[in-house]
Amino acid sequence: MEKIESNLVASVIKAVGSLYNKSIEPNFVQIQKTRKDFKGDITIVVFPLLKFSGKGPEQTANDLGNYLVQHFELVEGFNVIKGFLNIEISKQYWFSFLEDIYLTKGLEGGQLFHTSSPKKIMVEYSSPNTNKPLHLGHIRNNLLGYAVANILKATGNEVLKVNLINDRGIHICKSMLAWQKFGNGATPESTGIKGDHLVGDYYVRFDQEYKAQTKELMSQGMTEEEAKKQAPILLEAQEMLRKWEAGEEEVLSVWRMMNQWVYNGFDETYKRLGVDFDRLYYESQTYLLGKQIVLDALTKGLLYKKEDGSVWADLTEKGLDHKVLLRSDGTSVYMTQDIGTAHQRFEQYHIDSHIYVVGNEQNYHFQALAIVLGKMGFDWADKIFHLSYGMVELPEGKMKSREGTVVDADDLMDEMISTARQMSEELGKLEGLSAEDINKTLNIIGLGALKYFILKVDPKKNMVFDPKESIDFNGNTGPFIQYTYARIKSILRKAADAQIVFDLKQASAVNMGDKEKELVKLLYDFPMVVQEAAKEFSPAIIANYCYDLAKEYNQFYHDCPILKEADIAVKSLRFALSQQVSQAIGYGMKLLGIDVPERM
RNA sequence: GGUCUGGUAGCUCAGUUGGAUAGAGCAACAGCCUUCUAAGCUGUGGGUCACAGGUUCGAUUCCUGUCCAGAUCACCA
Numbered sequence: 001m002e003k004i005e006s007n008l009v010a011s012v013i014k015a016v017g018s019l020y021n022k023s024i025e026p027n028f029v030q031i032q033k034t035r036k037d038f039k040g041d042i043t044i045v046v047f048p049l050l051k052f053s054g055k056g057p058e059q060t061a062n063d064l065g066n067y068l069v070q071h072f073e074l075v076e077g078f079n080v081i082k083g084f085l086n087i088e089i090s091k092q093y094w095f096s097f098l099e100d101i102y103l104t105k106g107l108e109g110g111q112l113f114h115t116s117s118p119k120k121i122m123v124e125y126s127s128p129n130t131n132k133p134l135h136l137g138h139i140r141n142n143l144l145g146y147a148v149a150n151i152l153k154a155t156g157n158e159v160l161k162v163n164l165i166n167d168r169g170i171h172i173c174k175s176m177l178a179w180q181k182f183g184n185g186a187t188p189e190s191t192g193i194k195g196d197h198l199v200g201d202y203y204v205r206f207d208q209e210y211k212a213q214t215k216e217l218m219s220q221g222m223t224e225e226e227a228k229k230q231a232p233i234l235l236e237a238q239e240m241l242r243k244w245e246a247g248e249e250e251v252l253s254v255w256r257m258m259n260q261w262v263y264n265g266f267d268e269t270y271k272r273l274g275v276d277f278d279r280l281y282y283e284s285q286t287y288l289l290g291k292q293i294v295l296d297a298l299t300k301g302l303l304y305k306k307e308d309g310s311v312w313a314d315l316t317e318k319g320l321d322h323k324v325l326l327r328s329d330g331t332s333v334y335m336t337q338d339i340g341t342a343h344q345r346f347e348q349y350h351i352d353s354h355i356y357v358v359g360n361e362q363n364y365h366f367q368a369l370a371i372v373l374g375k376m377g378f379d380w381a382d383k384i385f386h387l388s389y390g391m392v393e394l395p396e397g398k399m400k401s402r403e404g405t406v407v408d409a410d411d412l413m414d415e416m417i418s419t420a421r422q423m424s425e426e427l428g429k430l431e432g433l434s435a436e437d438i439n440k441t442l443n444i445i446g447l448g449a450l451k452y453f454i455l456k457v458d459p460k461k462n463m464v465f466d467p468k469e470s471i472d473f474n475g476n477t478g479p480f481i482q483y484t485y486a487r488i489k490s491i492l493r494k495a496a497d498a499q500i501v502f503d504l505k506q507a508s509a510v511n512m513g514d515k516e517k518e519l520v521k522l523l524y525d526f527p528m529v530v531q532e533a534a535k536e537f538s539p540a541i542i543a544n545y546c547y548d549l550a551k552e553y554n555q556f557y558h559d560c561p562i563l564k565e566a567d568i569a570v571k572s573l574r575f576a577l578s579q580q581v582s583q584a585i586g587y588g589m590k591l592l593g594i595d596v597p598e599r600m
Numbered sequence: 601g602g603u604c605u606g607g608u609a610g611c612u613c614a615g616u617u618g619g620a621u622a623g624a625g626c627a628a629c630a631g632c633c634u635u636c637u638a639a640g641c642u643g644u645g646g647g648u649c650a651c652a653g654g655u656u657c658g659a660u661u662c663c664u665g666u667c668c669a670g671a672u673c674a675c676c677a
Contacts, residue, residue, distance in 0.1 A: 045619060057657090166677070321602095321673065327675040329675080334676075360670090362672085391670080395611095429637080456614090457612090460605075462606075466611090469611095476626085486639095
């Protein structure tokens with residue numbers, strides 16, 4: 001079926017040509033959805049056309065409206081308010097659209113969502129440190145990365161999800177050291193504590209000891225600055241890192257063991273969260289990459305070396321500062337590794353684009369990275385994209401691990417599910433379900449509430465999470481949308497049980513009321529919404545669409561009987577429509593990584 | 601101090617390339633379950649779109665300045 005918008009633009013151009021004998025560019029035809037308080041489906045803003053018509057807004061709009069109604073089947077009627085020409089698209093068109101998706105393709109199938117230029121895209125997300133468990137900030141990262149990858153796939157791209165795990169460095173040495181000193185051989189098995197939490201506990205333990213030692217040194221007359229550098233436990237941790245880099249087996253074996261604990265813990269969290277990866281990278285294997293590339297660029301004169309031997313990039317012409325790429329002792333920094341891994345990925349996988357899902361605190365880093373890569377002459381330098389997302393804040397400000405205000409990912413998921421249980425029991429929703437089904441459903445609802453809460457917010461904005469008020473289940477929430485889905489499914493089940501077969505062919509455009517039309521219009525928007533979300537890397541666009549659709553459907557559900565409708569034609573139409581809405585909701589939520597329950 | 605984000609109802613958030621009377625939810629209040637699941641639906645109240653200029657037929661949207669908040673500017677990652 002031809003799209004309404006392009007059809008209408010062409011029609012208006014023809015109309016202007018015929019009415020006023022002027023030829024105009026498409027960008028003068030401004031089209032938008034008609035606002036709900038007015039009659040009509042699509043609105044043409046006529047102000048830009050006045051200079052061609054030479055008439056006032058009202059007159060011009062009426063001229064156009066009359067012409068369109070007479071010459072184009074698609075246009076059924078119109079009204080003019082001020083300079084706005086509100087067009088009514090024929091009900092036949094909307095009905096045909098519903099027929100089209102219901103009888104042939106279905107929204108999910110076909111090429112409805114695909115872009116004209118598919119790409120091979122790598123999405124890096126999660127990228128945790130291995131010294132502590134995941135928290136709410138990581139949840140936002142994981143959900144965003146996973147959803148964006150889904151959306152890009154749905155629009156026809158080939159997507160590779162990767163996770164670069166930061167498994168080395170001073171932070172993990174701190175946990176290792178504290179475990180050796182204070183752990184008495186504790187393991188996840190011996191303590192029953194999840195591996196990543198156990199390792200995190202020793203990271204906290206290290207910090208306690210470090211603070212105590214610093215305080216002690218200060219009481220002996222050291223300045224705070226000195227004391228922070230001289231605390232014995234810190235020196236030990238630094239020594240441990242040196243041993244790790246020297247490859248001493250004694251250190252490596254502890255490192256491998258504790259990291260494995262963490263990986264087991266992460267795997268569990270990822271699984272519950274419903275995210276996954278096509279490939280894992282470990283910094284211990286990539287942190288030396290990039291050095292040769294930097295040295296090559298140095299010999300080409302693209303970088304410069306200071307007297308102390310450190311290598312720098314001058315980014316001042318781009319408005320940034322100078323950036324170190326190799327330390328004076330010749331070792332790599334963070335940026336060096338990113339240069340190396342980016343190079344490796346573009347060369348090895350021949351990707352067209354690389355998306356890094358990383359918090360906005362690293363905006364500067366990625367800006368600098370792109371400039372450095374460009375300076376080094378890589379033609380893919382402008383193909384890297386930093387999907388920068390805002391911080392999750394508490395009502396009183398940032399989460400601080402030192403103050404114990406970090407919201408732990410596992411705890412939060414537990415809480416969401418227990419809230420779901422409490423709500424469901426109060427409402428008596430779970431009667432007649434098996435224990436297994438109950439758990440499955442509560443899992444879907446609890447996680448749905450959490451995921452939707454996070455994904456409905458524009459990624460680039462900071463967002464506030466109040467741990468005291470648990471995440472809502474009413475209103476603009478995941479469960480609201482899930483509930484709409486479950487109610488439709490219930491209707492579909494009932495029809496199937498009664499062996500009622502609905503045939504949309506029995507219905508026609510005349511059976512379509514205003515509510516039905518509004519829903520079809522929303523369904524019509526769905527592919528564009530998905531494409532927009534892909535373009536903007538914003539799952540929030542899909543989340544808000546799902547809400548709008550569910551909201552609209554609930555009104556329809558309230559006002560219009562479906563199975564109880566007497567007129568078989570109307571009944572069939574409503575049934576088909578409900579079925580399509582459930583598909584769109586289910587698919588939209590799936591793109592967000594949110595499951596929907598068959599009943600709740 | 602430089603750079604980058606952001607500032608919309610008491611709170612959490614929408615608001616498509618500039619368009620009509622700026623929208624939801626939560627919270628508050630008032631209604632709707634003998635009828636397909638009331639985690640729903642309907643209604644009421646709530647706004648100087650931070651502030652001031654500019655661009656134009658028209659600005660929450662674009663530009664400039666001011667104020668406020670956050671991030672960042674390491675031989676950390």
